[in-house]
Amino acid sequence: MSKFDIERFCANIQKHKITFAYVVPPVILLLGKHPVVDKYDLSSLRMMNSGAAPLTPELVEAVYKRLNVPIKQGYGLSETSPTTHTQPWEEWDKTIGSVGRLLPNQTAKYMSSEEKEVPVGEVGELWIKGPNVFLGYHNNPEGTKNALTEDGYFKTGDVGYQDKDGNFYITDRVKELIKYKGFQVAPAELEGLLISHPKINDVAVVGVYNKEQATEVPRAYIVPVPGVEASQATADDIMVWLHGKIANHKRLRGGVRFVDEVPKSASGKILRRVLKVRAQEEQERGQKAKL
Structure with a gap:
């Protein structure tokens, strides 16, 4: 589609028997609330994966109740090449609201405003380190200095927490x-x-x-x-x-x-x-x- 349209989206799923869809939270919102969705057969969908912005448990549960389609999340940024976290398919309903576990070859931690690591369950800013993290912003040394620590951690600007099982949650942006x-x-x-x-x-x-x-x-x-x-x-x-x-x-x-x-x-x-x-x-x- 040249641009998103909820009715064409549903029609395409029905016509082509789509089994997997990458979506963003506004699409999930429409699938949970828009009356046109009831006109179409979306039963071919086995799973949807949401990214780009935080997705709340309430939205996931509303769409699952309406369409019986599981929704899992992932997380990443352009600066991290991009994906750093994803939920395993089989655990989508055990950690609703989570962006999943950290992918291999990376380390991550949540930091307080005083730049001290916070314990499991407490909210902080997510920092990530790994070979996938970018080297810096082009022709922007000040931006690079503010984004990367001396030991190689990237300050994502996203706020969240980690549970005792290693599942990560993103709740908002630091600036917001x-x-x-x-x-x-x-x-x-x-x-x-x-x-x-x-x-x-x-x-x-x-x-x-x-x-x-x-x-x-x-x-x-x-x-x-x-x-x-x-x-x-x-x-x-x-x-x-x-x-x-x-x-x-x-x-x-x-x-x-x-x-x-x-x-x-x-x-x-x-x-x-x-x-x-x-x-x-x-x-x-x-x-x-x-x-």
Whole structure:
């Protein structure tokens, strides 16, 4: 396909009896929520592999419940040639949400903001070392210096943790973490919970600065399911539902905004900078209105 279209995607699977598909989280989202999927026979699919952005357990479980198709994940970056982790097929349902185990000839560790290795189960930035790691950025010595340690580890910029069985989890990007009064809030975690709400078709969470509290607060930009009213009552209902599932510091203190679509790159990554610009413009309009 010259570009992605959910109906053509499903039609091609049905017509050609596709057995394996490489996908990104927005495709998984559509397979779990879009009504057109029910028109097609996707029973030839034996497995899907997701990459490019974090995939939450809620999305995996929703699609499996609807289509009975297992979904496994992998992980890697251009700087690592690219794949560094993958889930074994037979373990997809035992470690849902994991990007799998480290592939051979590499070492990896999760590091704190003070650049100290954190123990198993604790969250940190993933560092990777191996013959697959790049030598540096072309004509960018400063970027290379910031990305590579003296002993050869590449700082991925991705946040996550490792379990006791050696399964790795990626929860968000270091730069995308919301800093609320000293606490770190991962947008992808909140998005994973919100997308399972029956009134939500798509969602993105960003941090917006709150002058009164002198800190960032999480705000959700939500695409409602067709027919659902984009009202304050709907927003309140969603927030009450979410707040019953999360710690106090993760609450949507920046509120809910309804949008027609969530801006994303071709690979499915949420373009949070676009939403941050929108939030800034909303804030400036609000200030002018008060004047």
